[in-house]
Amino acid sequence: MNKKKEQYISEIDLEESNKGKYLELFKSLFNDAESAICIVNFDGKILEANNLFSKMFGYTQDEITGQEYSFLLSEDSQLISFQNHTKIFNGTNILKAEEKVKHKNGTYFYIQTTNLRVNDEDGNKLRITTAINVTGRLKNELLQSVLLQIANLVSKAALNKGFYNSIYKAATQLMPINNFAVCLCNPKANKLEFPFILNEVNVDEKPNLEAEYGYIKKNDNAVLLDEQSIEYLIENSELLNYNITPKTIIGIPLIIQNKIIGAIIIKDYLGKQYTKEHKEVLELVAHQISRVIERKKYEDDLLLAKQEAEEAVRLKSDFLAQISHEIRTPLNSILSFSSLIKNELAGKLDEEIAESFEYIERGGSRLTRTIDLILNVSKIQNQKYKIELSEVNLEDDVLWKIIKELNSRAYEKGIKLELKNGSSPIRLVCDQYSINQMFTNLIDNAIKYTKTGTISVESFVNNYGNIQVDIVDTGIGISTEYMHKIFEPFTQEEQGYTRSYEGIGLGLSLVKSYAELNNAVLKVKSEKNVGSVFSVIFNS
Numbered sequence: 001m002n003k004k005k006e007q008y009i010s011e012i013d014l015e016e017s018n019k020g021k022y023l024e025l026f027k028s029l030f031n032d033a034e035s036a037i038c039i040v041n042f043d044g045k046i047l048e049a050n051n052l053f054s055k056m057f058g059y060t061q062d063e064i065t066g067q068e069y070s071f072l073l074s075e076d077s078q079l080i081s082f083q084n085h086t087k088i089f090n091g092t093n094i095l096k097a098e099e100k101v102k103h104k105n106g107t108y109f110y111i112q113t114t115n116l117r118v119n120d121e122d123g124n125k126l127r128i129t130t131a132i133n134v135t136g137r138l139k140n141e142l143l144q145s146v147l148l149q150i151a152n153l154v155s156k157a158a159l160n161k162g163f164y165n166s167i168y169k170a171a172t173q174l175m176p177i178n179n180f181a182v183c184l185c186n187p188k189a190n191k192l193e194f195p196f197i198l199n200e201v202n203v204d205e206k207p208n209l210e211a212e213y214g215y216i217k218k219n220d221n222a223v224l225l226d227e228q229s230i231e232y233l234i235e236n237s238e239l240l241n242y243n244i245t246p247k248t249i250i251g252i253p254l255i256i257q258n259k260i261i262g263a264i265i266i267k268d269y270l271g272k273q274y275t276k277e278h279k280e281v282l283e284l285v286a287h288q289i290s291r292v293i294e295r296k297k298y299e300d301d302l303l304l305a306k307q308e309a310e311e312a313v314r315l316k317s318d319f320l321a322q323i324s325h326e327i328r329t330p331l332n333s334i335l336s337f338s339s340l341i342k343n344e345l346a347g348k349l350d351e352e353i354a355e356s357f358e359y360i361e362r363g364g365s366r367l368t369r370t371i372d373l374i375l376n377v378s379k380i381q382n383q384k385y386k387i388e389l390s391e392v393n394l395e396d397d398v399l400w401k402i403i404k405e406l407n408s409r410a411y412e413k414g415i416k417l418e419l420k421n422g423s424s425p426i427r428l429v430c431d432q433y434s435i436n437q438m439f440t441n442l443i444d445n446a447i448k449y450t451k452t453g454t455i456s457v458e459s460f461v462n463n464y465g466n467i468q469v470d471i472v473d474t475g476i477g478i479s480t481e482y483m484h485k486i487f488e489p490f491t492q493e494e495q496g497y498t499r500s501y502e503g504i505g506l507g508l509s510l511v512k513s514y515a516e517l518n519n520a521v522l523k524v525k526s527e528k529n530v531g532s533v534f535s536v537i538f539n540s
């Protein structure tokens with residue numbers, strides 16, 4: 001061998017040994033890498049899998065090498081994984097994916113993969129897949145989404161079977177559940193109710209559920225019972241005998257304000273025993289259910305209270321309407337006979353007696369006003385009021401007439417009562433009787449609650465093109481605390497027998513009903529001791 005050739009051969013040797021060294025280095029890096037990596041060829045065969053990758057699936061490296069990659073995948077991940085594999089070999093350089101995969105022990109878990117295309121030294125295309133187990137993250141995400149689904153059930157109509165069925169459906173996203181029961185304690189009837197029972201084995205499992213609930217309650221905590229503990233508890237009469245004895249039971253109390261109000265109970269008859277982890281997840285679900293039930297119960301109570309309050313108001317006004325009818329006829333007789341006597345004796349009366357007739361008239365008309373108010377409210381509440389629409393000139397047909405009628409009352413108190421209106425008349429299609437009553441009440445109140453100053457009634461078309469009437473007074477004003485109740489029937493800012501103003505707190509509630517009948521809204525602005533503005537805005 002000449003020298004040149006010798007040198008050439010030794011250079012190749014060196015290169016080969018360097019290559020060998022690098023290969024060794026690469027292999028050890030690949031094997032001991034802190035990421036799970038495998039190399040897959042075009043046909044989908046795993047050429048190499050490092051230590052972590054094999055362990056992730058419960059296999060040795062030897063067991064996994066040479067297998068089809070699809071062998072690791074769950075049924076539902078097969079297609080998408082194949083499509084991704086094709087994409088990689090068709091040009092996509094790097095691709096991230098999420099796959100549901102199967103462990104050697106049969107359980108499923110989720111991995112996130114990063115897939116990279118490389119060429120080996122012979123120019124063959126290979127796929128390098130790095131995998132991270134994301135089951136925990138996904139489980140957490142799923143749990144959050146299920147808890148949210150349960151929270152959103154608040155908006156469902158009632159705590160009925162459909163509601164618990166939705167809860168059952170939500171829970172099955174987290175774990176396999178074939179037997180699910182909800183027990184709720186009814187404190188009024190002092191018994192346990194079962195708004196939802198799903199049992200694939202026992203037709204009537206209520207007696208068993210009662211015993212299980214009793215045990216959960218006694219335990220004052222969530223329970224996870226395996227076959228042995230179930231047998232033991234049956235022997236000790238804590239649980240009843242079953243037609244078919246479950247293999248595992250999880251029972252979670254539903255707790256509201258530190259009190260157990262029920263439980264959810266799931267059972268497994270097949271021996272795929274539930275674990276502590278299942279129990280923990282179910283505890284979170286039960287906690288959320290408790291919150292929803294609590295909120296629902298609170299809303300139901302509120303609704304009931306509202307209905308009861310409305311009923312009380314209705315009874316009150318019905319009762320008053322009844323009494324008013326009774327008073328009206330004799331009152332009419334008293335007033336007409338008193339006026340008859342007054343006329344008969346006209347000119348023959350001394351001043352004091354003549355004044356007495358005035359007292360009778362004033363008292364009588366106050367009583368008549370109150371009676372009319374009560375009867376009108378009752379008519380509206382019983383939906384007996386019939387609207388008659390007509391076109392009116394708001395100023396001439398309504399506001400002027402009221403002002404003329406009430407002006408003497410304002411004058412007596414030394415208050416100026418004025419109408420401010422624009423140049424062109426406002427025409428309005430409305431129910432004239434109720435419109436009249438509405439403005440009479442508002443202007444009457446303005447006079448009643450004003451000691452000095454001016455009351456102005458202003459009619460105009462506002463910036464939004466709507467007809468608006470403002471009744472502006474310089475009276476006692478309304479406190480912010482009372483403002484939110486102002487339109488409620490039988491409410492007054494100052495209450496009790498010693499109050500300085502006459503009235504029974506019905507006027508504004510009637511005004512509100514009349515406004516609604518005429519498609520108008522009411523707005524109030526007020527400042528204590530400065531005055532108030534009541535605005536009636538007609539929707540066009």
Ligand code: ADP
Nearest residue numbers: 445446449477492493503504505506507508532
């Ligand atoms: P009533 O006048 O018979 O008490 P209303 O329903 O007409 O009943 O009014 C309810 C309450 O609203 C009144 O008791 C009063 O406290 C308050 N209120 C109504 N109008 C005015 C006003 N213009 N100025 C001040 N307070 C008012």
